Amino acid sequence: MASEEAKTGKSMDAIMALCKRRGFIYQASEIYGGINGFWDYGPLGAQLKKNLRDAWWEDMIMRPCWGKNGPNGRPVRCVPLETRIIQHPKVWAASGHISGFNDPMVDDKETKQRFRADHLCGLYLREVASDGPPIGIQYQGFINDIREFRAGDPELTAVASTEGEALELLMPQLKKRFKGVDVSAHVEVEHDVQADIYIHDANQQRAWIAKLKMIPLALLKERIAYIKSPFSGKMGHLTDPRQFNLMFKTIVGATGTEDDTAYLRPETAQGVFVQFKNVVDTTRVKIPFGIGNTGTSFRNEVTPRNFTFRSREFEQAELEFFCHPDESFEWYKFWRDFRMDWWKSIGLAGDNLILREHEKDELSHYSVGTSDVEYRFPFTAPGFGELEGIAHRGCFDLTQHQQHSGAKMEYNDTERGEILPNGGRRGERYIPHCIEPAAGLDRGVLALICEAYSRDESRPSPEVMKFHPRIAPIKAAVFPLVAKEGMPEVADKLHAELSQRFWRQGAIEIDEKQSIGKRYARMDEAGCPYCFTIDGDTLTNQTVTVRDRDSGAQERIGIDKVAAFLTEKIGG
């Protein structure tokens, strides 16, 4: 805790206490003891999150990139879409989520590649010296090699779902090792769980050298440190096999059985890919264009922790931006940079926000580029936690769905191809590439809260939530300095006027209870940026004081200028 504060100046315990006390975030099902990995938003948190979601929607869909041109020199075009949490189970088979997340998985710690533990095949090389048929002298060299390996430890490994596949993958390596010996011709697949591999000497004498087997889970668990990673080729680079059940199962239909199993989506993106063809066919969009989709997703996180950071139910704001393959890298860079600017614009400016380009070996097999927008949360400091990933997904997803569903995902680009005699274009058919800026709204809210939280011991109310005015859940408060001499009536009138004008953006509060200092303090904790106070002078000269949350400074403005002042500060 102490080190946490030293690094960010902020205590997560204090932030969580404030979130509870002021109604930003509550534990889900708290009166029943809570439920692991789920959190609810209180009134202020719900409004804060709505403001964040609205900001995303406005800046990504309604007026993409604040009206800036894309790398093609034309305005960025995006349309919204709303797809279901529950999709046909085949969607998740096509996307790879079911196979990827329902079986014991092993990761290569170095290359970050993950694979099913039961797909790890290994060649077990035997102790040739102890038994087995004699082998010609010309092979002495590799026999010595073989002796270096202990029986039972897979020497060569591959990831494949059948032995046939594994053999294909491993044979080139075997040939390399047994240079000059024709190994492949003498592979005998005995049955579908293992294969024996032989070599032949010059006299056609056969010698058994290895057994290819799926590595049993028990062995994997016990000897994981001694098994070479099929990716890095090094021992000790594989994690223990672990059961991942990241997909949330559910059953569709009132009388449904296991046969009616469906899944709650782990990401909103697949709904967009699945409807890509419909959007193209029915809305006159032209590539390049984006499809945005916000909504709730579910993952059975292995370790939900760090307040709301890794919740099992969370909301995403994802844009799938489709473009021609040749232009995809330009768009990738464009979106990466814009998304960084966007987070800065709503208050995450400064050293706590970074853009991190993934290393090559960190990338998914289909991605040519991925960046994370990361925030230094108090609980990640001095490190950072991911807010948004901007991924170049290539044509992977559309291709997967084309293969699994049989639906053509090709786009007919009528602005490309050779020029025809009539001046038109022949057109070009291709599966578009996709750039995906995928933001976590709940993580965004948490980052905004952490960034906003500040303590100033010199103030009578030390805790202040310094939200950017655009996302602050309470936009303004109106106070009569004292609850008499006609001030409450003037305050009521101003409050009604401001509410009428700004209700879309957030709450406008009014408060006449207790001392003025206490009322300012309450608003500081809630993150309300501006307080307007009606005092004795108001009654004579029609001015009010505006108190700035962050500085505590006051200025006087005409009561009829308050709405204009707020418009300038909070937009709208």
Next chain:
RNA sequence: GCGGGCGUAACUCAGUGGUAGAGUGACAGCCUUCCAAGCUGUACGUCGGGGGUUCGAAUCCCCUCGCCCGCUCCA
């Protein structure tokens, strides 16, 4: 998943076998002409939950749930 810590009022916490407390906050009233001021009063407790030991459990024991931290992990 492993290890450690914690769980008592809305918040922060005291209470280690004998009548559940304090400060803050909230609410109401008085007062108050700019920063959690003062006075009076009020409300708020499954002591995380369940079981056990005991004449008696917030307190001791067992189980369980939740949160935090470290390791691990985060497609």
